[in-house]
Amino acid sequence: MAEDADQARRPPYRIFEHTADLGVEICGTDKMDLFRNAALALSDIMTDRSCLQDKEEREIIIEGCDLEEVLVNFLREVLYLCNGKGWLLKDCVITEMDRLHLRAAVTGEAFRRDRHTVNIEIKAVTYHRTQIYMTEQGWTGRFICDV
Amino acid sequence: MSDIRIERLDEFRWIIPPAGGMRVPGLIYADERMMNGAGKDESLRQVANVAHLPGIIRHSLAMPDIHWGYGFPIGGVAAFDMDDGIISPGGVGYDINCGVRLMATKLQFKEISDRVKDLVIALSRDIPAGVGSEGPVKLSIAEERRVLREGAGWAVKHGYGAGDDLMTIEDGGRMDGADPSCVSERALERGRRQLGTLGSGNHFLEIEVVEEIFDRRVASTFGLHAEGQVAVAIHTGSRGFGYQVCDDYLARMVKQSHSLDFPLPDRQLACAYLGSDEGKEYMAAMACAANYAWANRQILMHRTAQTFEKTLQRSPCDIGMRLVYDVCHNIAKVEEFEIEGRKKKVCVHRKGATRALPPRHPALPEVYRESGQPVLIPGDMGAGSYVLAGTDRALEETFGSTCHGAGRVMSRGRAMKASRNRSIAAEMADRGVIVMAARKKTLSEEMPEAYKDVEDVVNIVHRAGLSTKVARLRSVGCIKG
Numbered sequence: 001m002a003e004d005a006d007q008a009r010r011p012p013y014r015i016f017e018h019t020a021d022l023g024v025e026i027c028g029t030d031k032m033d034l035f036r037n038a039a040l041a042l043s044d045i046m047t048d049r050s051c052l053q054d055k056e057e058r059e060i061i062i063e064g065c066d067l068e069e070v071l072v073n074f075l076r077e078v079l080y081l082c083n084g085k086g087w088l089l090k091d092c093v094i095t096e097m098d099r100l101h102l103r104a105a106v107t108g109e110a111f112r113r114d115r116h117t118v119n120i121e122i123k124a125v126t127y128h129r130t131q132i133y134m135t136e137q138g139w140t141g142r143f144i145c146d147v
Numbered sequence: 148m149s150d151i152r153i154e155r156l157d158e159f160r161w162i163i164p165p166a167g168g169m170r171v172p173g174l175i176y177a178d179e180r181m182m183n184g185a186g187k188d189e190s191l192r193q194v195a196n197v198a199h200l201p202g203i204i205r206h207s208l209a210m211p212d213i214h215w216g217y218g219f220p221i222g223g224v225a226a227f228d229m230d231d232g233i234i235s236p237g238g239v240g241y242d243i244n245c246g247v248r249l250m251a252t253k254l255q256f257k258e259i260s261d262r263v264k265d266l267v268i269a270l271s272r273d274i275p276a277g278v279g280s281e282g283p284v285k286l287s288i289a290e291e292r293r294v295l296r297e298g299a300g301w302a303v304k305h306g307y308g309a310g311d312d313l314m315t316i317e318d319g320g321r322m323d324g325a326d327p328s329c330v331s332e333r334a335l336e337r338g339r340r341q342l343g344t345l346g347s348g349n350h351f352l353e354i355e356v357v358e359e360i361f362d363r364r365v366a367s368t369f370g371l372h373a374e375g376q377v378a379v380a381i382h383t384g385s386r387g388f389g390y391q392v393c394d395d396y397l398a399r400m401v402k403q404s405h406s407l408d409f410p411l412p413d414r415q416l417a418c419a420y421l422g423s424d425e426g427k428e429y430m431a432a433m434a435c436a437a438n439y440a441w442a443n444r445q446i447l448m449h450r451t452a453q454t455f456e457k458t459l460q461r462s463p464c465d466i467g468m469r470l471v472y473d474v475c476h477n478i479a480k481v482e483e484f485e486i487e488g489r490k491k492k493v494c495v496h497r498k499g500a501t502r503a504l505p506p507r508h509p510a511l512p513e514v515y516r517e518s519g520q521p522v523l524i525p526g527d528m529g530a531g532s533y534v535l536a537g538t539d540r541a542l543e544e545t546f547g548s549t550c551h552g553a554g555r556v557m558s559r560g561r562a563m564k565a566s567r568n569r570s571i572a573a574e575m576a577d578r579g580v581i582v583m584a585a586r587k588k589t590l591s592e593e594m595p596e597a598y599k600d601v602e603d604v605v606n607i608v609h610r611a612g613l614s615t616k617v618a619r620l621r622s623v624g625c626i627k628g
Binding site: 015021064068144 | 190214215216217218221237240241242278279333336337346347348387390391393394397398401402405413414415417555556557558559560561586588628
C-alpha cells in the first residue's frame with residue numbers, strides 16, 4: 001500500500017494488476033474516509049496534487065442503488081470535472097453520506113498547462129468488479145478504470 | 148479458470164458449454180498456447196457472462212486477441228435478436244468506433260528513408276496528440292450536430308479529403324440513425340474541442356512500409372502493389388465525446404438494471420432491450436459517436452497528407468496518398484445474416500473485433516467486390532500492421548467478424564516495471580522505428596512486450612479461415628499520445 005505519513009498529501013491506495021485497464025484499491029478508517037480517499041486517489045493518479053491549489057470549491061451530490069454504485073458514480077463525477085471541465089481536484093470532504101446518497105465538497109483549480117502535469121488519461125471509471133468491504137483496520141474498496 | 152469448463156472443438160476452436168444461466172455456448176478462436184494464456188485472467192468468464200444476456204444468437208464469441216476487459220471481454224463478438232435481444236454500452240466500450248484507417252502512397256521507402264525522422268517530427272507537430280489535446284477544428288453547436296449526423300462526409304464537405312474516400316470507409320463513414328438530441332450536454336461540450344486529435348494510450352499514427360505480400364492480386368486491388376511501398380496507419384476513435392456517451396448511458400442502464408427481467412452477471416454488462424426507449428436512444432447516441440470518430444480519422448488523414456507534402460516538398464499527386472480502408476473496432480451495428488436458412492437482421496456487438504465481409508457481399512464498394520473487405524490489424528507499437536481480407540467462413544461463423552489487433556498481455560504497471568532503466572525509444576530506433584510520444588511514459592506502457600505477438604493472432608484467424616492474409620507492413624515511424 002502506497003501509504004504516506006501525511007495522509008492529506010498522499011491518500012492510501014495501491015494499483016492492482018488488470019491486463020488492459022487500471023485497478024485501484026483504497027482504504028479508509030470509515031466509509032466517509034474511504035470515499036474521500038477514493039476521490040483523492042483518482043486525482044493523484046491523474047496529476048501531481050502537490051502542484052494544485054484549493055482555489056475553488058464545488059459540491060458533488062450523488063445517488064446510487066447501493067454503496068458500490070454510489071462510489072462509481074461519485075468517481076465518475078470527479079473524473080468528469082477533470083476530463084470535461086478541465087478542473088483538477090486537490091481535496092475533498094464528504095459532508096453527508098448514507099447507503100444511497102453522498103454529498104461532497106471538493107476543492108481544486110482549473111488545469112493550466114504551464115503549472116500542472118497530467119500523468120495519464122483515465123477514460124472512465126467502470127462498474128466492473130467494484131467492491132467495498134469492512135476489514136479489521138476499517139474499510140477497503142476496489143474499482144477499475146479504463147485507461 | 149477452474150470453474151469454467153472448456154472443450155476443444157478443433158485446432159483453433161474451443162467451446163464453453165452452457166452452464167448456469169448461459170443461454171448459448173461460448174466459442175473461442177485460439178491455439179493451445181493462447182488458451183493457456185487466456186485462462187490466466189478473467190476473459191473466459193467474461194465470454195461466459197455475455198452468453199447470459201437475452202436474445203443472444205448462436206454463440207458468445209471471442210477472437211484470438213481476447214483479453215480481460217470490463218463487462219464484455221476485449222476481442223468479444225455477440226449478436227442479438229432485434230425482437231427480444233439487448234444492446235449494451237459495455238459491449239461496445241468507451242471509445243466508440245475506435246478504429247484504424249490505412250492509406251497507401253505512391254512513395255517508395257528508398258525515396259524517403261533519410262526523411263522518416265523529419266516526417267515523424269513534423270507529424271508530431273501537426274497532429275494534436277496526448278492527454279487533453281485540442282483539435283484544429285473549432286465547432287459551433289450547430290456544426291457539431293452536423294458532424295454527428297454526417298460523419299466522414301462532413302469532413303469531406305469541409306475540405307478534409309475527397310468524396311471518393313467515403314467509398315472505402317466501413318458504412319461509407321456514416322452510421323444511420325444518429326440523433327444528436329440523444330446525446331448529453333456533457334458529451335457535446337467535450338466533442339466540440341477534440342475533433343482532429345489523436346488522443347493518448349494505444350492510439351497512434353504510423354508510417355509503414357509494405358514488407359511482405361501474401362496475395363498479390365488482392366493486395367494490388369487494395370492499392371498495395373509492391374514491397375517497399377510507403378503507407379500510413381491511423382488508430383484512434385471518438386475521443387472524449389464517445390467516452391462520455393458510453394459513460395452516460397451505462398450509468399442510466401445500471402440505474403435501471405433492477406427493473407430488467409433477468410439477472411446481470413456483471414454490472415458493467417448493464418443493457419437495455421433493443422426495442423426499449425433506452426436501447427433506441429443509446430443506439431442513436433452511439434451512432435453519433437461512430438460518426439464523430441469517422442470525421443476525426445478523415446481530418447487526421449487529410450492533415451497527414453498535408454504534412455507529407457510540406458515536409459517532402461512534393462505535390463499531392465506525387466505522394467498519391469489514397470485511403471485503402473477504414474474499419475471500426477468498437478461498435479454495435481444492425482447487420483443482416485443468414486440464420487437457420489433465413490435472412491435476419493441482428494445487432495452485432497464487436498468490442499475489439501473487426502468486421503470482415505467476404506467477396507461479393509452487397510455492403511462492399513464496387514472496388515472490393517471481388518477481393519472481399521480489407522481488414523486492418525495493427526500490431527503493438529512499432530510492429531507494423533497486417534492487411535487481411537474477409538471470408539465466407541467469417542460470415543457463416545462469426546457474424547462477419549475477425550480479430551482487431553495484438554491484444555495486451557501485460558498491464559501498464561507491469562510494463563512500466565519491465566521497462567525501467569531502458570530507453571524504449573532507443574530500442575525502437577535500433578529496430579529501425581523512429582517513435583515520438585507526447586508523454587514519455589506512454590512508450591513504456593505501450594512497449595512491444597506488453598502485447599501478444601500480432602503474427603500469432605493473425606495466423607490463427609488466417610488458419611481458422613476467418614480472414615486471409617494479404618500483406619504485412621512494417622513500421623518505420625510512429626507518433627503516440
